[in-house]
Amino acid sequence: MHPAGILEDLRVDVVDSNSCPQMDMYLRNRDLIYPNFSTPKGLCLIINNENFASMPRRHGTEIDCTNLRNLFGQMGYNVVIENDLTCKEMLSRVRTFANDPAHRLTSSAILVVLTHGERDQLLGDFGSCFYVEEKTRPKVLDTLGLGHGLFSRCF
Template sequence: MQSMVTGEGRGLSQATPRAGNPSPAMQSGPLQLKVRRASQPTPPDQNVYDTTYDPRGLVLILNYREFKDRPDLLRKGSQYDVINLQNLFCQMGYETQIHWDLTEDQTLNTVSAFKNQERLQYTGCAIIVVMSHGIARQTFHTSDMQCITVEKILSMFLNSECVYLKGKPKIFLFNFCRGTDIAHVQTDAVRETPKDILCIYSAPEGFVSYRYEEKGTPFIISWCQVLSENAHNMSLDDLLRKFKKVYSSVGHGITPDIQDLNFAKVFYFNPRT
């Protein structure tokens, strides 16, 4: 049996056969997740974020699978990442909002609408997942083959731009390759210090991340497995240590890149009982 693995960067879309059977953790199709729930939610205090709300948090998932006039960039298998994430977060007591194949304008409008929801006042956190092809260290493609920088997305969640999440944790998962910068791509200057933001990238700068056509990406698969089994009694710091180990073992040696932007307190997912 051969497992087809694909790079998540522009120009890296040709699948490469890898011999051998996938490990039990990497079987085809969506994961069969069963979230272990927290018997007693960790209460908030001055050092712990409050995730005892109902819902625990709101999750925005942006998946870019198809790209205009570029059938060679089709992200086969990415549908399994969406299924796995939705299953995970719904079982944990988080509400998900899922969008597929948005253009640049649609993406920015969708993120803006998400961060301006009054409902965010009554939830514990926001989680934003972006899955696409990367074209530079912090830039990804939208489905109309335009580019958006990570800085542009993060700037929309600064305290001055997102008052409903002021003081609340904001976790970003960026699942795309991170190659070298491209000269014509401009970054967006951030003049305000980001706070309570944690970014988790599927690869360090200069590295590719991988996707299996028949089961999704090792990054999302590992994330969902680790959280479903351990989020009931582990802080995010402990979960990330475990996640790094699992991801490295199935992701061809790639480790996640974690960027802490004044993520000042201890975070617990507190899967709902």
């Protein structure tokens, strides 16, 4: 039995491309669509900070992390999870992830950070934080090889 909140029936359906209704749209607009056909699709790093020295524990984050791991795994990503990192460790791990030579053999990359924070900052497990400013976003994206304009976050 899974803890409450685990999406047990979560599944990614694979369909025969010949019967897929979106296939015609893809064939007509092939040059406008980002190809994501490698196996694996890409690498996924999930940083999951649950315990903090100066903030309350993030209850439920283990469920979110499990659901994300299952989802991205079913979508064909190699998923790595790092737990309870300081800000320095988060930045170091993201740099290591960005420089992983396995990216050359894949089509995409996903980085998920589950932690305390505010609009423009992320908090590490010992209360340290780093700021995610508009002017630094392109540098992070360039490091990941993602280009400009692809930064997405949910608060």
